[in-house]
Structures are given as structure tokens and as C-alpha cells.
Amino acid sequence: MTAFSRSDDLQGATFTGVNLRGARFAESDLSGAVMRGVDVADVDIDAPWLPEADFFRVNGVDVIPFVEAELDRRFPGRAQRRAADPDGLRAAWAALQRTWDGTLERADALPAGAVDVSVDGEWSFAQTLRHLVFATDTWLGKAILRLEQPFHPLGQFDAGAARDGTDLTLFTTGTPAYAEVLEARADRVAMVRDLLAGVTDAELAETRANPHAPEQPETVRACLHVILEEEWEHHRFAVRDLDTIEAAAEA
Numbered sequence: 172m173t174a175f176s177r178s179d180d181l182q183g184a185t186f187t188g189v190n191l192r193g194a195r196f197a198e199s200d201l202s203g204a205v206m207r208g209v210d211v212a213d214v215d216i217d218a219p220w221l222p223e224a225d226f227f228r229v230n231g232v233d234v235i236p237f238v239e240a241e242l243d244r245r246f247p248g249r250a251q252r253r254a255a256d257p258d259g260l261r262a263a264w265a266a267l268q269r270t271w272d273g274t275l276e277r278a279d280a281l282p283a284g285a286v287d288v289s290v291d292g293e294w295s296f297a298q299t300l301r302h303l304v305f306a307t308d309t310w311l312g313k314a315i316l317r318l319e320q321p322f323h324p325l326g327q328f329d330a331g332a333a334r335d336g337t338d339l340t341l342f343t344t345g346t347p348a349y350a351e352v353l354e355a356r357a358d359r360v361a362m363v364r365d366l367l368a369g370v371t372d373a374e375l376a377e378t379r380a381n382p383h384a385p386e387q388p389e390t391v392r393a394c395l396h397v398i399l400e401e402e403w404e405h406h407r408f409a410v411r412d413l414d415t416i417e418a419a420a421e422a
Contacts, residue, residue: 324343
């Protein structure tokens with residue numbers, strides 16, 4: 172099967188009468204793609220940044236509002252992720268963690284080792300929790316608190332980490348014990364909760380350097396919004412994969 176990677180530039184390419192049945196697009200930029208007269212039966216699209224797009228039209232209908240409304244319905248509390256004031260952010264974080272508590276209990280009920288299972292090459296449940304440790308360290312420890320060394324060794328970095336100057340030697344390789352992952356995760360959850368407990372409107376408006384692009388200023392509020400966005404998106408991924416793992420266990 173033909174494989175294309177980051178080194179292959181297909182910008183502006185035209186595909187006419189091409190059979191892409193079963194093709195998989197991962198971490199690919201499809202912005203501005205135009206599809207006409209296409210067969211999209213059983214297509215599965217996951218676009219975490221969909222709300223930031225101007226539109227996503229299917230048969231002339233912008234589906235972004237429908238997708239967002241449905242996700243807010245499925246995940247109570249998600250709609251609060253853009254809260255702007257201290258009380259709203261505290262409520263948003265509390266709602267999010269109630270949701271995660273239920274999901275952690277669900278994971279605990281799975282067979283031994285299930286938290287380290289990867290579905291379709293995606294991060295395992297444990298790796299997802301580790302990534303949220305990394306995300307918190309990046310946007311809270313590094314950006315907001317401006318700690319000299321903000322990273323926990325169990326953090327799971329993303330593909331962009333190596334490109335923004337993050338020292339990858341700081342991180343543990345291999346598969347750490349799940350209990351250690353839970354401990355690191357609980358510590359970072361508490362860090363966010365503690366910050367939100369006393370934050371003021373004035374502090375939310377303070378500026379910080381974007382941790383991935385230091386020349387770009389961000390408000391403390393914006394940094395917290397990124398943390399909330401990361402939490403909800405990765406929770407959605409985790410639940411999606413837990414569904415698959417549970418179905419396989421019951422088969």
C-alpha cells in the first residue's frame with residue numbers, strides 16, 4: 172500500500188476518479204480541501220480543532236455547530252471550558268474532574284493491562300493520562316508559573332515537543348507502573364485546582380509567553396483554556412478507545 176509522509180508535498184493536488192477506500196489520514200492538513208461527488212460511506216473524521224475553523228460544510232451545511240452541540244450534550248460540563256471569570260473556571264475544572272473520576276473508575280474495572288493497550292496506534296489510556304501531565308506542565312508550570320524545570324518525568328510529550336526546544340531527556344521511556352501514572356496525574360490536577368482556588372480577574376488578564384512560541388503573548392486565562400481544551404479532547408479520545416477495549420473484552 173502506498174504511504175505518504177510529511178516529506179511528500181501534495182498541496183493543491185487534484186484527485187479525479189481516485190480510489191481512496193480505506194485510506195487513513197493522521198496528523199494531516201486537509202484545510203481547504205474540496206470534495207465533489209464523493210462517496211463518504213462509513214467515513215470517520217476526528218478533528219480536534221474543528222471549532223476554530225470558519226466552516227466545515229457537508230452538502231452545503233456547516234456541521235460545526237451541530238457537532239459542538241452534540242459533544243456538549245454527551246459530555247456535561249464541556250460547554251464550560253471557555254469560562255472567563257474565576258468562579259466560572261473553578262466550576263469548569265470541578266465539572267471536568269467529576270467526569271474524569273467516572274472514567275477512571277471505568278478503566279479500573281477493565282482486565283489487567285488494559286490501560287496500556289493501544290487502539291489503532293493511538294496512545295493507551297495510561298499514555299493519555301501521562302500526556303495530560305505534560306500538557307499541564309507546559310501550560311501551567313512552564314507558561315503560567317514560569318518554573319525553571321516544570322516537567323514531570325512521566326509526562327508523555329507530543330510530536331511537537333522536540334521542535335519547540337523541550338529537553339526530551341527529561342522524560343521516562345518505557346511503560347511505567349500505572350499507580351505511578353495516577354500519582355503524577357493527581358498531583359497535576361491538584362496544581363490546577365490550587366491555582367484556580369485563589370486566582371483573580373486581574374491575574375487571569377496577565378500576559379505570559381506561549382510555551383511553544385515565546386514571542387507570542389498569551390493571557391493566563393488563555394493558558395487555562397488550553398489546559399481545559401486538552402483535558403476534554405483527550406477525555407473524548409480515551410472514552411472512544413475504552414469503548415473499543417470493552418467491546419473486545421466482552422467478545
